[in-house]
Structures are given as C-alpha cells and as structure tokens.
Amino acid sequence: MLTIGEFSRLTHLSVRTLRRYHGAALLEPAVVDETTGYRYYGVDQIPTAQVIHRLRELDVPLSDVQRILRTPDPGVRAALVAEHLQRLEDALDRTRAAVVSLRRLLRPDPAPIDVELRAEPARTVAAVEAVVGHRDIETWYAGAMAELEAAVVGDVTGPPGGSYDNALFEQERGHALVYLPSAAPPRTGRVHPVSLPAAELAVTTHVGEHDGIEVTYGELGTWVVENAMSVAGPVREVYVVGPRDTSDPAAWRTEIGWPVFRVT
Amino acid sequence: MLTIGEFSRLTHLSVRTLRRYHGAALLEPAVVDETTGYRYYGVDQIPTAQVIHRLRELDVPLSDVQRILRTPDPGVRAALVAEHLQRLEDALDRTRAAVVSLRRLLRPDPAPIDVELRAEPARTVAAVEAVVGHRDIETWYAGAMAELEAAVVGDVTGPPGGSYDNALFEQERGHALVYLPSAAPPRTGRVHPVSLPAAELAVTTHVGEHDGIEVTYGELGTWVVENAMSVAGPVREVYVVGPRDTSDPAAWRTEIGWPVFRVT
C-alpha cells in the first residue's frame, strides 16, 4: 500500500489532483482508512493513473475520462480515444484557420472589398436543419451535406448553401440550415423541402479555403455600415466552388450574403 | 455608431464577451452614454475586435492580447504574436508526446522492464540550476544546455544529465539542475560547479524520443515498490545518447535514476 504522497511521486500526479480524482470517483484509492480518512493506493493503480494523466494532457474532460476507464471492451475504448484524437485534429484545423486569419488581419494593405447588393427571391430547396452548438457545426455540416447529396442525387440545380443564425458564430447555439437546390426537393430522413424567404442581401465572395473567412465577414460588415445599412437575420453562404467541385482549396469561392435593411 | 448587438453581429463576438472585454479594458466602446450606460462602437473597431477574437482562438490570455494590442510598432507586435505561435507549437509537441504515451499505455503486452540498482558516488559537475515551473522546463533546458556546452567546450567527460524535483512533474514548480560532466567545471554566467550527492538509484533506460517516457517512469515506480523499496529525492536523468549524438530520436537512450531506500 502506498500513501498518497508516494503514489504522487510514482505517477507524477499532484496530491491535490489525486484527491480530486478520488472525489470525482475517477481513481478510487484501494483502501481508505475509515477512522483517519487516509488514502492508500496499490501499485496496480499506477497504469490507470497514467492513462488518466495522458488523457488529461489531451484535454479530455474528466467525465469522458471516466467513461473511457469504465469501458471494459478494449476495442470500444480505443474507439472512444480515437474520437477524442479526432476532436484534437479538428481543434488543430481551427487553430490553423485562426493563424491564417490573424496574418491577413495584421497585413498592412487591405484590398478593397467588392460587394453587390442583391434582391434574392424566395425559393424552395432540399434542406437539412437543426439547432446546433457552434463547436459541432463542422461535424454536423459534413453529415447533413452527405445526406443531402444522397437524397437529391441527379437533381441538383445549383451549388449548395447554408443559412446560419448569427448566434452560431459566437459562443452559443443556434439554428443552422444547409441545402442543395433541387427541382423537386425530396423528403427523406432529415432532408425536407424548405422555402428560403426573399431577402435583400449584401453579397461578397470569399476566395480560397474557409480559413480567414471571418476577416471577409468583418470587411462586409464594415461595408454594410458605411453604406448606411444594418444587418438582420441569419447569414447565408453559397459554396459556389467548393470541395464538391475541386480539391484545390485555393480555387474555392464562397458567397457570403448578409440580409440588410436601409437605415436613416 | 453601433449598438452592442449590432457590433456583436458584425464581429461574431457575443454581447457578453464584448461587455467583458470592455470591463477588462481590452476593447473600449467608442462612446458610452453617461446616463444610460449604453455602449456604442465604431466601425473602425471591427478589425480590433477581430484580432482579439483570433488571438483568443489561439488561447492567448486576455492580458497578453492587451499587451499585443497596446504595442504600436508592427514589428514588435509581430514578434509577440510569433512568440505565442511558438508556444502553440510546443503545446502541439506535448500533445504528440501524450498520444504516443497513451498508445503505449493501452497496448496489451507490456514488455518486462530491466532495472539496475546502482550505488552512485558523489561527483562534481558543471551545472546550471533554477527553480522553474513545469511548463517552462523545456525552454529552460534548451537555454541552460546551450550555455553549458559553450562553457565547458572541449572538456566534456560524459553525457549530460539532469536532476529534477518530483514537484516538477506535477503541476507545480520546483528545483531543476542540468549538468555536463567536466574535469574542471568552470564558473561562467549561470554555469557553476555542483557536487551531486551520492545516492542509491534504481536505474532503467528509456529508448527512443522522450515521448512516452512517463510510461517508463511508471514501470520503474512499480518495480521499486514491488522490490520493497520507496523513492526519495529528486529524479536523475542521463542523456546517454541524445540530440547531441544523433539526430535519429529512435536511437536516443535516456537513463532514469530514482533515488530509493529499502523499506520493510
């Protein structure tokens, strides 16, 4: 039996942290002295402690660590871990996007932005919608678009697009809708016909991969305000040229359309 | 002038967050109505808001964001940003190490560990020591070792090594010492002669890069306890084969020596 201090030295987890893990029912000491409350650990708990330590280094929440530890099947367990590694990859992608965006922001010579004011008529498309958290958007988008492609195969009349609550770009959750234009929108699974309302949009085109698209959003916003307008309603994006069309991200063209109304 | 809600939609920062940034003196509204407390922002503040947003996505602390924003010189500012990007790279390295470590931990067939009990005599070496936080160790180590190499050039009598407080492996800060053995340890800058005390060490060798060394630590710890001993004092590492000797990390050999004493 090892005291908490010895176990701490052996696992390189601090005493405080070990106590917290006990409290969280993550790593229960082999023996707890009933009268003194002293915790005693067994050597066989060292590997478990190390697994927890590594998972925490990967920013896996304690609740998920617990779920992983309680999974007996090594295969399922490996899958859970792989899922978190995928999450890390996604985070890395976001980091890369932020770096690109930042470089563009700090560049001294901002090119003038080309904005078109467009009256968009109402139209009906094949869509998938949901209320999602902004962290889950990319995952959700991939699934929804795959389902759309499968549902309207052979009847696509234009590039895909989406409509996103402004809240989605912040920390919160909001309504998201992705669509494929189709002559006869089907109703299968999550796919159903949706009527996009008419709107007056300020439209600009972001060229290249999505990294740095936020900068374009900012420039569009500035244009809108400087032209005595204000923004309202969900943002629309049209993936004019996207991963469906070319594997070269530099050739992608994304239309950003912001519903506006004239002030003053 | 934009209300906080409009500014929020334009920058994709939540209203809450904008208020917080005001409170933190990070992004002050252009105008604050004295009587109502209403915040009003200018279009020219959009780029600043975006820079903050991107930096926060890179996990730059608000205090550092503030420092970056208040730096007028673009060159110095770029250097500050680059410093944070370097920090991200380091974090990525740690993440990779944790992944390797985790894989090794979850592997079903642990190879038996080869441990040698060794009575290490006291000896004097050229050393650099400091009290550092565990996050800064790698940076500190690189600088200290460079200084050592420069100070004892031509008089190196063995592989470099280090001695690290157990606390350093946890979340806290502790004493660290790195050394190069030398016939006549010089005293230059931070480099000075240090007498390493005699100790009985349980020694094992970690092969390959440092990724996953924590697993070896755990196995060594298990060995120590199962052989009726206990650990005491700072851990010692000897970089028998390291980056000084070969650029192939797979060939690195690191001796881990843990001061032990017999219990029973």
Next chain:
DNA sequence: CTGAACGTTCCCCCCAGGGGAGAGTCCACG
C-alpha cells in the same frame, strides 16, 4: 403611447485545479 426588442448590472455556475488554514496522524529517533 405602448410593447417588443434591446440594453444595463448583478449574481451564480462551469471546469480542473492551486493556495493556504487549521487540525489530525504517522513514524523514526532519542
């Protein structure tokens, strides 16, 4: 003029710990 939408402050919550106080326990040495 009125009600909806928007704004304000204030307080508590989240995570995964760190710092420290005050008190109890263990054990080796004398």
Next chain:
DNA sequence: CGTGGACTCTCCCCTGGGGGGAACGTTCAG
C-alpha cells in the same frame, strides 16, 4: 515511551473566460 517533523485530512476561496438568468431601464416604430 514521548516527541517532533513530515505527512495527511477537510474546508474555503481563487483563477480565467465565459454562460444562464433575474430584475430592471431604454429605444423606437407602429
């Protein structure tokens, strides 16, 4: 056997970067 120092216990507050919601004030278009 006693004692002193190292160790351990619980408890409370702190961190950072927000989110949720209450209670209340302001703005502005119909």
